[in-house]
Amino acid sequence: LLTDDPDLLTGEPGGATADTGPAPVVAVVGRPNVGKSTLVNRLIGRRQAVVEDVPGVTRDRVPYDANWNGRRFTVVDTGGWEPDAKDRARAIADQAEIAVQTADVVVFVVDVTVGATDVDEAAVKMLRRSAKPVILVANKADNQTLEIEATSLWSMGLGEPYPISALHGRGSGDLLDAVLDAMPPAPPIIDGGPRGPRRVALVGRPNVGKSSLLNKLSKEERAVVDSVAGTTVDPVDSLVEMGGEVWQFVDTAGLRKRVKTASGTEYYASLRTAGAVEAAEVAVVLLDSAEPISEQDQRVLTSVVEAGRALVIAFNKWDLVDADRRYYLDKEIDRELRRLPWAIRVNISAKTGRAVDKLAPALHRALDSWEQRVSTGALNQWLTALTQATPHPVRGGRAPRLLFATQAGVAPPRFVLFTTGPFDAGYIRFIERKLREEFGYEGSPIDISVRPRK
Numbered sequence: 001l002l003t004d005d006p007d008l009l010t011g012e013p014g015g016a017t018a019d020t021g022p023a024p025v026v027a028v029v030g031r032p033n034v035g036k037s038t039l040v041n042r043l044i045g046r047r048q049a050v051v052e053d054v055p056g057v058t059r060d061r062v063p064y065d066a067n068w069n070g071r072r073f074t075v076v077d078t079g080g081w082e083p084d085a086k087d088r089a090r091a092i093a094d095q096a097e098i099a100v101q102t103a104d105v106v107v108f109v110v111d112v113t114v115g116a117t118d119v120d121e122a123a124v125k126m127l128r129r130s131a132k133p134v135i136l137v138a139n140k141a142d143n144q145t146l147e148i149e150a151t152s153l154w155s156m157g158l159g160e161p162y163p164i165s166a167l168h169g170r171g172s173g174d175l176l177d178a179v180l181d182a183m184p185p186a187p188p189i190i191d192g193g194p195r196g197p198r199r200v201a202l203v204g205r206p207n208v209g210k211s212s213l214l215n216k217l218s219k220e221e222r223a224v225v226d227s228v229a230g231t232t233v234d235p236v237d238s239l240v241e242m243g244g245e246v247w248q249f250v251d252t253a254g255l256r257k258r259v260k261t262a263s264g265t266e267y268y269a270s271l272r273t274a275g276a277v278e279a280a281e282v283a284v285v286l287l288d289s290a291e292p293i294s295e296q297d298q299r300v301l302t303s304v305v306e307a308g309r310a311l312v313i314a315f316n317k318w319d320l321v322d323a324d325r326r327y328y329l330d331k332e333i334d335r336e337l338r339r340l341p342w343a344i345r346v347n348i349s350a351k352t353g354r355a356v357d358k359l360a361p362a363l364h365r366a367l368d369s370w371e372q373r374v375s376t377g378a379l380n381q382w383l384t385a386l387t388q389a390t391p392h393p394v395r396g397g398r399a400p401r402l403l404f405a406t407q408a409g410v411a412p413p414r415f416v417l418f419t420t421g422p423f424d425a426g427y428i429r430f431i432e433r434k435l436r437e438e439f440g441y442e443g444s445p446i447d448i449s450v451r452p453r454k
Protein backbone atom coordinates (compact mmCIF):
# COMPACT_ATOMS: atom_id res chain seq x y z
CA LEU A 1 0.00 0.00 0.00
CA LEU A 2 1.64 3.17 -1.15
CA THR A 3 -0.63 5.87 0.17
CA ASP A 4 0.22 7.31 3.56
CA ASP A 5 -3.39 7.93 4.48
CA PRO A 6 -5.30 4.62 4.65
CA ASP A 7 -8.55 6.44 5.53
CA LEU A 8 -8.68 7.76 2.02
CA LEU A 9 -9.01 4.27 0.63
CA THR A 10 -12.03 2.86 2.44
CA GLY A 11 -15.16 1.87 0.61
CA GLU A 12 -16.07 0.19 -2.62
CA PRO A 13 -15.57 1.87 -5.96
CA GLY A 14 -18.32 4.42 -6.42
CA GLY A 15 -21.65 3.37 -7.85
CA ALA A 16 -22.63 5.70 -10.65
CA THR A 17 -26.15 4.51 -11.08
CA ALA A 18 -27.90 5.26 -7.80
CA ASP A 19 -31.65 5.36 -8.32
CA THR A 20 -31.65 5.86 -12.07
CA GLY A 21 -34.89 4.09 -12.90
CA PRO A 22 -37.90 6.16 -13.83
CA ALA A 23 -40.29 6.88 -10.97
CA PRO A 24 -43.39 4.74 -11.58
CA VAL A 25 -46.56 6.73 -12.28
CA VAL A 26 -49.77 6.07 -10.36
CA ALA A 27 -52.93 7.58 -11.85
CA VAL A 28 -55.95 8.16 -9.61
CA VAL A 29 -59.20 8.02 -11.59
CA GLY A 30 -62.89 7.86 -10.84
CA ARG A 31 -66.17 9.75 -11.15
CA PRO A 32 -66.34 13.34 -9.93
CA ASN A 33 -66.67 13.70 -6.17
CA VAL A 34 -65.71 10.18 -5.12
CA GLY A 35 -62.74 11.59 -3.18
CA LYS A 36 -59.83 11.41 -5.62
CA SER A 37 -58.19 14.64 -4.50
CA THR A 38 -58.63 13.73 -0.87
CA LEU A 39 -56.99 10.39 -1.60
CA VAL A 40 -54.12 12.01 -3.49
CA ASN A 41 -53.48 14.12 -0.40
CA ARG A 42 -53.29 10.92 1.63
CA LEU A 43 -50.95 9.23 -0.86
CA ILE A 44 -48.50 12.09 -1.00
CA GLY A 45 -48.64 12.61 2.75
CA ARG A 46 -49.21 16.35 2.70
CA ARG A 47 -51.97 18.78 2.01
CA GLN A 48 -50.98 19.84 -1.43
CA ALA A 49 -53.72 18.88 -3.85
CA VAL A 50 -56.71 21.19 -3.92
CA VAL A 51 -59.99 19.74 -2.77
CA GLU A 52 -63.02 21.69 -3.83
CA ASP A 53 -66.22 20.78 -2.12
CA VAL A 54 -68.25 21.24 -5.29
CA PRO A 55 -69.48 18.22 -7.22
CA GLY A 56 -67.89 17.93 -10.61
CA VAL A 57 -65.28 20.55 -9.91
CA THR A 58 -62.62 19.96 -12.46
CA ARG A 59 -58.89 20.30 -12.50
CA ASP A 60 -56.10 19.54 -14.89
CA ARG A 61 -53.91 16.56 -14.34
CA VAL A 62 -51.29 17.40 -11.76
CA PRO A 63 -48.40 15.10 -10.87
CA TYR A 64 -47.03 14.89 -7.33
CA ASP A 65 -43.96 13.19 -5.93
CA ALA A 66 -44.68 10.54 -3.35
CA ASN A 67 -42.73 8.07 -1.31
CA TRP A 68 -43.77 4.93 0.55
CA ASN A 69 -41.37 2.53 2.29
CA GLY A 70 -38.46 4.19 0.53
CA ARG A 71 -39.94 3.77 -2.94
CA ARG A 72 -40.38 6.93 -4.98
CA PHE A 73 -43.32 7.31 -7.32
CA THR A 74 -45.39 9.96 -9.04
CA VAL A 75 -49.10 10.33 -8.33
CA VAL A 76 -51.27 11.88 -11.02
CA ASP A 77 -54.56 13.38 -9.90
CA THR A 78 -57.22 13.42 -12.61
CA GLY A 79 -60.48 15.22 -13.03
CA GLY A 80 -63.65 13.14 -12.85
CA TRP A 81 -64.06 10.61 -15.60
CA GLU A 82 -67.45 10.42 -17.33
CA PRO A 83 -68.39 8.44 -20.43
CA ASP A 84 -70.08 10.26 -23.33
CA ALA A 85 -69.13 13.56 -21.79
CA LYS A 86 -69.26 16.72 -23.89
CA ASP A 87 -67.05 19.78 -24.20
CA ARG A 88 -65.19 20.64 -21.00
CA ALA A 89 -66.22 17.35 -19.35
CA ARG A 90 -65.05 15.51 -22.48
CA ALA A 91 -61.67 17.16 -22.19
CA ILE A 92 -61.42 16.06 -18.57
CA ALA A 93 -62.40 12.50 -19.46
CA ASP A 94 -59.75 12.52 -22.19
CA GLN A 95 -57.17 13.71 -19.69
CA ALA A 96 -58.09 10.84 -17.37
CA GLU A 97 -57.69 8.36 -20.22
CA ILE A 98 -54.28 9.79 -21.07
CA ALA A 99 -53.34 9.51 -17.41
CA VAL A 100 -54.32 5.85 -17.53
CA GLN A 101 -52.33 5.27 -20.70
CA THR A 102 -49.18 6.78 -19.29
CA ALA A 103 -49.52 5.22 -15.83
CA ASP A 104 -47.84 2.11 -14.47
CA VAL A 105 -50.62 1.53 -11.94
CA VAL A 106 -54.18 2.85 -11.85
CA VAL A 107 -56.03 3.51 -8.62
CA PHE A 108 -59.72 3.44 -9.43
CA VAL A 109 -61.86 5.14 -6.81
CA VAL A 110 -65.50 4.30 -6.14
CA ASP A 111 -67.72 5.94 -3.51
CA VAL A 112 -68.85 3.07 -1.27
CA THR A 113 -71.75 5.11 0.10
CA VAL A 114 -73.14 5.22 -3.43
CA GLY A 115 -71.95 1.85 -4.73
CA ALA A 116 -71.01 0.99 -8.31
CA THR A 117 -72.90 3.18 -10.76
CA ASP A 118 -73.33 2.85 -14.53
CA VAL A 119 -70.59 5.44 -14.93
CA ASP A 120 -68.28 3.30 -12.79
CA GLU A 121 -69.08 0.26 -14.94
CA ALA A 122 -68.24 2.24 -18.08
CA ALA A 123 -64.95 3.27 -16.49
CA VAL A 124 -64.16 -0.39 -15.79
CA LYS A 125 -64.45 -1.09 -19.54
CA MET A 126 -62.06 1.74 -20.31
CA LEU A 127 -59.63 0.43 -17.67
CA ARG A 128 -59.81 -3.12 -19.06
CA ARG A 129 -58.90 -1.81 -22.52
CA SER A 130 -55.85 -0.12 -21.05
CA ALA A 131 -54.58 -3.47 -19.69
CA LYS A 132 -52.95 -1.63 -16.77
CA PRO A 133 -52.87 -3.05 -13.26
CA VAL A 134 -55.90 -1.55 -11.48
CA ILE A 135 -56.42 -1.24 -7.76
CA LEU A 136 -60.02 -0.78 -6.75
CA VAL A 137 -60.58 1.61 -3.88
CA ALA A 138 -63.85 1.71 -1.98
CA ASN A 139 -63.62 5.23 -0.59
CA LYS A 140 -65.62 6.89 2.17
CA ALA A 141 -65.60 3.65 4.17
CA ASP A 142 -65.53 5.77 7.30
CA ASN A 143 -66.81 3.03 9.61
CA GLN A 144 -66.96 -0.74 9.91
CA THR A 145 -70.44 -1.03 8.39
CA LEU A 146 -69.32 0.77 5.26
CA GLU A 147 -66.13 -1.31 5.24
CA ILE A 148 -68.24 -4.46 5.05
CA GLU A 149 -70.39 -2.80 2.40
CA ALA A 150 -67.20 -2.50 0.30
CA THR A 151 -67.10 -6.27 -0.27
CA SER A 152 -70.06 -5.86 -2.65
CA LEU A 153 -67.64 -4.18 -5.07
CA TRP A 154 -66.04 -7.58 -5.79
CA SER A 155 -68.79 -7.76 -8.42
CA MET A 156 -66.99 -5.15 -10.51
CA GLY A 157 -64.48 -7.79 -11.52
CA LEU A 158 -61.42 -5.76 -10.57
CA GLY A 159 -60.32 -8.03 -7.76
CA GLU A 160 -60.21 -7.15 -4.08
CA PRO A 161 -61.74 -3.79 -3.19
CA TYR A 162 -59.64 -1.78 -0.72
CA PRO A 163 -61.97 -0.07 1.75
CA ILE A 164 -60.48 3.22 2.86
CA SER A 165 -61.45 6.55 4.27
CA ALA A 166 -59.36 9.08 2.39
CA LEU A 167 -60.74 11.74 4.69
CA HIS A 168 -59.72 10.05 7.95
CA GLY A 169 -56.80 7.94 6.72
CA ARG A 170 -58.36 4.57 7.54
CA GLY A 171 -56.94 1.77 5.36
CA SER A 172 -54.51 3.97 3.45
CA GLY A 173 -51.41 2.02 4.58
CA ASP A 174 -52.76 -1.24 3.13
CA LEU A 175 -53.69 0.57 -0.05
CA LEU A 176 -50.17 1.98 -0.43
CA ASP A 177 -48.72 -1.50 0.09
CA ALA A 178 -50.97 -2.80 -2.68
CA VAL A 179 -49.99 0.08 -4.99
CA LEU A 180 -46.31 -0.70 -4.43
CA ASP A 181 -46.88 -4.41 -5.07
CA ALA A 182 -48.46 -3.59 -8.41
CA MET A 183 -45.55 -1.43 -9.54
CA PRO A 184 -42.80 -2.64 -11.83
CA PRO A 185 -39.78 -3.91 -9.86
CA ALA A 186 -37.72 -1.20 -8.18
CA PRO A 187 -34.34 -0.25 -9.58
CA PRO A 188 -31.52 -1.38 -7.29
CA ILE A 189 -31.19 1.05 -4.43
CA ILE A 190 -27.62 2.01 -3.66
CA ASP A 191 -27.38 2.77 0.04
CA GLY A 192 -25.86 5.91 1.41
CA GLY A 193 -22.87 4.03 2.76
CA PRO A 194 -19.29 4.99 2.02
CA ARG A 195 -18.70 5.24 -1.67
CA GLY A 196 -15.39 4.60 -3.31
CA PRO A 197 -13.37 7.24 -5.08
CA ARG A 198 -14.99 9.09 -7.96
CA ARG A 199 -13.99 7.63 -11.30
CA VAL A 200 -12.36 10.06 -13.74
CA ALA A 201 -11.36 9.51 -17.35
CA LEU A 202 -8.40 11.58 -18.47
CA VAL A 203 -8.73 11.75 -22.24
CA GLY A 204 -7.60 13.77 -25.22
CA ARG A 205 -5.75 13.30 -28.46
CA PRO A 206 -2.07 12.27 -28.36
CA ASN A 207 0.38 14.90 -27.07
CA VAL A 208 -2.15 17.15 -25.34
CA GLY A 209 -0.40 16.39 -22.06
CA LYS A 210 -2.31 13.53 -20.42
CA SER A 211 0.78 11.73 -19.10
CA SER A 212 2.28 15.01 -17.96
CA LEU A 213 -0.88 15.93 -16.06
CA LEU A 214 -1.16 12.54 -14.42
CA ASN A 215 2.48 12.80 -13.42
CA LYS A 216 2.02 16.29 -12.09
CA LEU A 217 -1.00 15.29 -10.02
CA SER A 218 0.85 12.27 -8.70
CA LYS A 219 3.97 14.22 -7.78
CA GLU A 220 2.23 17.23 -6.33
CA GLU A 221 -0.01 15.15 -4.19
CA ARG A 222 2.41 12.31 -3.42
CA ALA A 223 -0.26 9.64 -3.29
CA VAL A 224 -0.32 7.71 -6.52
CA VAL A 225 -1.18 4.11 -6.00
CA ASP A 226 -0.48 2.02 -9.04
CA SER A 227 -2.09 -1.15 -7.92
CA VAL A 228 -3.22 -1.56 -4.39
CA ALA A 229 -3.23 -5.11 -3.09
CA GLY A 230 -6.44 -5.99 -1.32
CA THR A 231 -8.63 -3.35 -2.89
CA THR A 232 -10.91 -3.68 -5.87
CA VAL A 233 -9.17 -0.90 -7.76
CA ASP A 234 -8.28 -2.13 -11.20
CA PRO A 235 -4.52 -2.33 -11.75
CA VAL A 236 -4.88 -0.30 -14.94
CA ASP A 237 -6.32 2.59 -12.88
CA SER A 238 -4.44 5.20 -10.86
CA LEU A 239 -5.50 6.58 -7.52
CA VAL A 240 -4.62 10.25 -7.26
CA GLU A 241 -5.13 12.60 -4.37
CA MET A 242 -6.57 15.97 -5.28
CA GLY A 243 -8.05 18.51 -2.92
CA GLY A 244 -7.74 16.16 0.05
CA GLU A 245 -9.63 13.35 -1.63
CA VAL A 246 -8.72 10.26 -3.60
CA TRP A 247 -9.87 10.10 -7.20
CA GLN A 248 -9.71 7.03 -9.35
CA PHE A 249 -8.29 7.86 -12.78
CA VAL A 250 -9.47 4.96 -14.89
CA ASP A 251 -7.52 3.12 -17.53
CA THR A 252 -4.33 5.10 -17.16
CA ALA A 253 -1.93 2.18 -17.67
CA GLY A 254 -0.97 3.46 -21.12
CA LEU A 255 -0.33 6.93 -19.71
CA ARG A 256 1.95 5.73 -16.97
CA LYS A 257 4.07 3.66 -19.33
CA ARG A 258 6.65 5.91 -20.83
CA VAL A 259 6.80 3.79 -23.96
CA LYS A 260 4.61 5.11 -26.70
CA THR A 261 4.06 3.51 -30.04
CA ALA A 262 3.97 5.69 -33.07
CA SER A 263 2.00 3.48 -35.42
CA GLY A 264 -1.75 3.19 -35.34
CA THR A 265 -1.85 5.49 -32.36
CA GLU A 266 -5.02 7.22 -33.34
CA TYR A 267 -7.01 4.01 -33.66
CA TYR A 268 -5.80 2.67 -30.32
CA ALA A 269 -6.15 6.07 -28.73
CA SER A 270 -9.82 6.18 -29.71
CA LEU A 271 -10.47 2.69 -28.36
CA ARG A 272 -8.79 3.66 -25.13
CA THR A 273 -10.83 6.84 -24.92
CA ALA A 274 -14.11 4.97 -25.35
CA GLY A 275 -13.17 2.40 -22.71
CA ALA A 276 -12.03 4.95 -20.17
CA VAL A 277 -15.08 7.17 -20.67
CA GLU A 278 -17.40 4.20 -20.29
CA ALA A 279 -15.76 3.22 -17.01
CA ALA A 280 -15.79 6.76 -15.61
CA GLU A 281 -18.39 9.04 -14.08
CA VAL A 282 -16.74 12.24 -15.25
CA ALA A 283 -14.23 12.94 -18.01
CA VAL A 284 -11.51 15.54 -18.16
CA VAL A 285 -10.98 16.24 -21.83
CA LEU A 286 -7.58 17.81 -22.37
CA LEU A 287 -7.16 20.26 -25.23
CA ASP A 288 -3.86 21.77 -26.30
CA SER A 289 -4.31 25.54 -25.89
CA ALA A 290 -1.39 26.20 -28.22
CA GLU A 291 -3.02 24.31 -31.10
CA PRO A 292 -6.28 24.87 -32.96
CA ILE A 293 -9.21 22.76 -31.76
CA SER A 294 -9.14 19.81 -34.16
CA GLU A 295 -11.58 17.26 -35.44
CA GLN A 296 -9.90 14.67 -33.28
CA ASP A 297 -10.56 16.85 -30.23
CA GLN A 298 -14.20 17.08 -31.28
CA ARG A 299 -14.45 13.30 -31.53
CA VAL A 300 -13.16 12.91 -27.99
CA LEU A 301 -15.70 15.48 -26.74
CA THR A 302 -18.50 13.76 -28.62
CA SER A 303 -17.63 10.38 -27.13
CA VAL A 304 -18.03 11.85 -23.64
CA VAL A 305 -21.37 13.49 -24.43
CA GLU A 306 -22.71 10.39 -26.15
CA ALA A 307 -21.68 8.20 -23.24
CA GLY A 308 -23.64 10.59 -21.00
CA ARG A 309 -20.75 11.38 -18.67
CA ALA A 310 -20.09 14.63 -16.84
CA LEU A 311 -17.54 16.81 -18.62
CA VAL A 312 -14.72 19.17 -17.70
CA ILE A 313 -12.66 20.66 -20.52
CA ALA A 314 -9.10 21.43 -19.47
CA PHE A 315 -7.17 23.79 -21.72
CA ASN A 316 -3.66 22.50 -21.10
CA LYS A 317 -0.31 24.15 -21.91
CA TRP A 318 -1.78 27.48 -20.79
CA ASP A 319 1.83 28.56 -20.15
CA LEU A 320 2.19 28.84 -23.93
CA VAL A 321 -0.82 31.13 -24.34
CA ASP A 322 0.05 34.79 -24.88
CA ALA A 323 -2.30 37.69 -25.61
CA ASP A 324 -2.18 36.97 -29.31
CA ARG A 325 -3.04 33.31 -28.98
CA ARG A 326 -5.66 34.15 -26.40
CA TYR A 327 -7.49 36.26 -28.96
CA TYR A 328 -7.66 33.44 -31.50
CA LEU A 329 -8.41 30.84 -28.87
CA ASP A 330 -11.46 32.79 -27.68
CA LYS A 331 -12.74 32.89 -31.26
CA GLU A 332 -12.09 29.15 -31.67
CA ILE A 333 -13.94 28.38 -28.49
CA ASP A 334 -16.92 30.45 -29.65
CA ARG A 335 -16.94 28.64 -32.95
CA GLU A 336 -15.89 25.09 -32.11
CA LEU A 337 -17.44 24.58 -28.71
CA ARG A 338 -20.76 26.32 -29.33
CA ARG A 339 -22.58 23.01 -28.97
CA LEU A 340 -21.20 22.57 -25.45
CA PRO A 341 -21.96 25.86 -23.72
CA TRP A 342 -22.61 23.92 -20.51
CA ALA A 343 -19.17 22.30 -20.27
CA ILE A 344 -17.01 23.48 -17.37
CA ARG A 345 -13.68 24.90 -18.55
CA VAL A 346 -10.38 25.27 -16.72
CA ASN A 347 -7.10 26.66 -18.02
CA ILE A 348 -4.16 24.68 -16.71
CA SER A 349 -0.53 23.86 -17.26
CA ALA A 350 0.63 20.33 -16.52
CA LYS A 351 4.16 21.63 -16.92
CA THR A 352 4.11 24.48 -14.40
CA GLY A 353 1.25 23.21 -12.26
CA ARG A 354 -0.78 26.35 -12.96
CA ALA A 355 -4.40 26.05 -11.78
CA VAL A 356 -4.17 22.28 -11.47
CA ASP A 357 -5.86 22.73 -8.09
CA LYS A 358 -8.93 24.02 -9.95
CA LEU A 359 -9.58 20.55 -11.33
CA ALA A 360 -11.07 18.92 -8.24
CA PRO A 361 -13.69 21.65 -7.62
CA ALA A 362 -14.58 21.62 -11.33
CA LEU A 363 -15.06 17.84 -11.24
CA HIS A 364 -17.30 18.13 -8.19
CA ARG A 365 -19.45 20.78 -9.83
CA ALA A 366 -19.90 18.61 -12.90
CA LEU A 367 -20.71 15.52 -10.82
CA ASP A 368 -23.26 17.44 -8.72
CA SER A 369 -25.09 18.47 -11.89
CA TRP A 370 -24.83 14.94 -13.22
CA GLU A 371 -26.68 13.62 -10.20
CA GLN A 372 -29.10 16.52 -9.75
CA ARG A 373 -32.80 15.75 -9.47
CA VAL A 374 -35.69 18.18 -9.96
CA SER A 375 -38.97 17.34 -8.24
CA THR A 376 -41.86 16.42 -10.50
CA GLY A 377 -43.93 19.24 -9.05
CA ALA A 378 -41.33 21.95 -9.68
CA LEU A 379 -40.53 20.56 -13.12
CA ASN A 380 -44.15 20.56 -14.26
CA GLN A 381 -44.99 23.92 -12.81
CA TRP A 382 -42.07 25.45 -14.64
CA LEU A 383 -42.52 23.51 -17.91
CA THR A 384 -46.24 24.22 -18.07
CA ALA A 385 -45.55 27.94 -17.78
CA LEU A 386 -42.77 27.73 -20.37
CA THR A 387 -44.77 25.78 -22.95
CA GLN A 388 -47.78 28.03 -22.45
CA ALA A 389 -45.70 31.17 -22.93
CA THR A 390 -43.91 29.70 -25.95
CA PRO A 391 -46.05 26.92 -27.44
CA HIS A 392 -44.79 24.38 -29.95
CA PRO A 393 -45.22 25.63 -33.54
CA VAL A 394 -48.29 24.37 -35.38
CA ARG A 395 -47.64 21.14 -37.32
CA GLY A 396 -50.26 19.80 -39.75
CA GLY A 397 -52.88 22.17 -38.42
CA ARG A 398 -52.22 21.49 -34.71
CA ALA A 399 -49.63 22.37 -32.16
CA PRO A 400 -48.54 19.33 -30.12
CA ARG A 401 -48.90 20.06 -26.40
CA LEU A 402 -47.11 18.96 -23.27
CA LEU A 403 -49.23 16.81 -20.97
CA PHE A 404 -46.74 16.33 -18.21
CA ALA A 405 -43.09 15.66 -17.58
CA THR A 406 -40.97 13.68 -15.20
CA GLN A 407 -37.27 13.34 -14.52
CA ALA A 408 -36.78 9.66 -15.26
CA GLY A 409 -33.26 9.37 -13.96
CA VAL A 410 -29.93 10.86 -12.99
CA ALA A 411 -26.31 10.30 -14.03
CA PRO A 412 -26.94 11.86 -16.47
CA PRO A 413 -30.27 13.63 -15.86
CA ARG A 414 -32.96 12.20 -18.12
CA PHE A 415 -36.34 13.79 -18.70
CA VAL A 416 -39.42 12.27 -20.29
CA LEU A 417 -42.09 14.56 -21.73
CA PHE A 418 -45.55 13.09 -22.29
CA THR A 419 -47.12 15.00 -25.17
CA THR A 420 -50.09 14.98 -27.54
CA GLY A 421 -47.79 14.59 -30.55
CA PRO A 422 -44.15 14.51 -31.64
CA PHE A 423 -42.01 17.55 -30.76
CA ASP A 424 -39.59 19.14 -33.27
CA ALA A 425 -35.87 18.77 -32.50
CA GLY A 426 -35.63 22.57 -32.41
CA TYR A 427 -38.34 22.83 -29.77
CA ILE A 428 -36.64 20.15 -27.65
CA ARG A 429 -33.39 22.11 -27.89
CA PHE A 430 -35.28 25.20 -26.77
CA ILE A 431 -36.62 23.30 -23.77
CA GLU A 432 -33.12 22.01 -22.95
CA ARG A 433 -31.68 25.52 -23.10
CA LYS A 434 -34.39 26.88 -20.81
CA LEU A 435 -34.09 23.89 -18.48
CA ARG A 436 -30.40 24.65 -18.07
CA GLU A 437 -31.10 28.35 -17.48
CA GLU A 438 -33.60 27.44 -14.79
CA PHE A 439 -32.00 24.46 -13.04
CA GLY A 440 -28.28 24.67 -13.91
CA TYR A 441 -26.84 21.31 -14.95
CA GLU A 442 -23.47 22.94 -15.61
CA GLY A 443 -20.95 20.28 -16.63
CA SER A 444 -23.46 17.55 -17.42
CA PRO A 445 -25.19 16.43 -20.59
CA ILE A 446 -28.95 16.05 -20.19
CA ASP A 447 -31.28 13.82 -22.12
CA ILE A 448 -34.81 14.80 -23.08
CA SER A 449 -37.11 12.27 -24.72
CA VAL A 450 -40.66 12.80 -25.88
CA ARG A 451 -43.42 10.22 -25.59
CA PRO A 452 -46.34 11.23 -27.78
CA ARG A 453 -49.65 9.75 -26.73
CA LYS A 454 -50.67 6.78 -28.84
Ligand code: GDP
Pocket residue numbers: 030031032033034035036037038039051052053056057080139140141142164165166167168
Ligand atom coordinates in the same frame (compact mmCIF):
# COMPACT_ATOMS: atom_id res chain seq x y z
P1 GDP B 1 -62.91 14.20 -6.34
O1 GDP B 1 -63.85 15.07 -7.12
O2 GDP B 1 -63.07 12.78 -6.69
O3 GDP B 1 -61.49 14.64 -6.38
O4 GDP B 1 -63.39 14.28 -4.81
P2 GDP B 1 -62.84 15.19 -3.63
O5 GDP B 1 -61.56 14.66 -3.11
O6 GDP B 1 -62.90 16.59 -4.04
O7 GDP B 1 -63.93 14.85 -2.52
C1 GDP B 1 -65.30 15.10 -2.73
C2 GDP B 1 -65.99 15.21 -1.39
O8 GDP B 1 -65.95 13.97 -0.71
C3 GDP B 1 -65.33 16.21 -0.46
O9 GDP B 1 -66.33 16.88 0.25
C4 GDP B 1 -64.51 15.34 0.46
O10 GDP B 1 -64.32 15.93 1.73
C5 GDP B 1 -65.38 14.11 0.58
N1 GDP B 1 -64.60 12.91 0.92
C6 GDP B 1 -63.46 12.50 0.34
N2 GDP B 1 -63.04 11.34 0.93
C7 GDP B 1 -63.91 11.05 1.90
C8 GDP B 1 -64.00 10.00 2.88
O11 GDP B 1 -63.18 9.10 2.97
N3 GDP B 1 -65.09 10.02 3.72
C9 GDP B 1 -66.01 11.01 3.65
N4 GDP B 1 -67.02 10.94 4.50
N5 GDP B 1 -65.95 12.01 2.77
C10 GDP B 1 -64.92 12.05 1.90
Ligand code: GDP
Pocket residue numbers: 204205206207208209210211212213255316317318319320348349350351352
Ligand atom coordinates in the same frame (compact mmCIF):
# COMPACT_ATOMS: atom_id res chain seq x y z
P1 GDP C 1 -0.04 12.75 -23.94
O1 GDP C 1 0.31 12.12 -25.22
O2 GDP C 1 -1.40 13.37 -23.99
O3 GDP C 1 0.14 11.87 -22.75
O4 GDP C 1 0.97 14.00 -23.78
P2 GDP C 1 2.30 14.10 -22.95
O5 GDP C 1 2.02 14.25 -21.51
O6 GDP C 1 3.24 13.02 -23.37
O7 GDP C 1 2.82 15.53 -23.45
C1 GDP C 1 3.16 15.77 -24.80
C2 GDP C 1 4.19 16.90 -24.83
O8 GDP C 1 3.60 18.12 -24.36
C3 GDP C 1 5.39 16.65 -23.97
O9 GDP C 1 6.55 17.13 -24.66
C4 GDP C 1 5.12 17.48 -22.72
O10 GDP C 1 6.28 17.89 -22.09
C5 GDP C 1 4.38 18.65 -23.29
N1 GDP C 1 3.48 19.27 -22.32
C6 GDP C 1 2.54 18.65 -21.56
N2 GDP C 1 1.88 19.54 -20.81
C7 GDP C 1 2.42 20.75 -21.05
C8 GDP C 1 2.16 22.07 -20.55
O11 GDP C 1 1.30 22.34 -19.73
N3 GDP C 1 2.93 23.08 -21.08
C9 GDP C 1 3.90 22.84 -22.00
N4 GDP C 1 4.57 23.88 -22.43
N5 GDP C 1 4.15 21.62 -22.48
C10 GDP C 1 3.44 20.57 -22.02
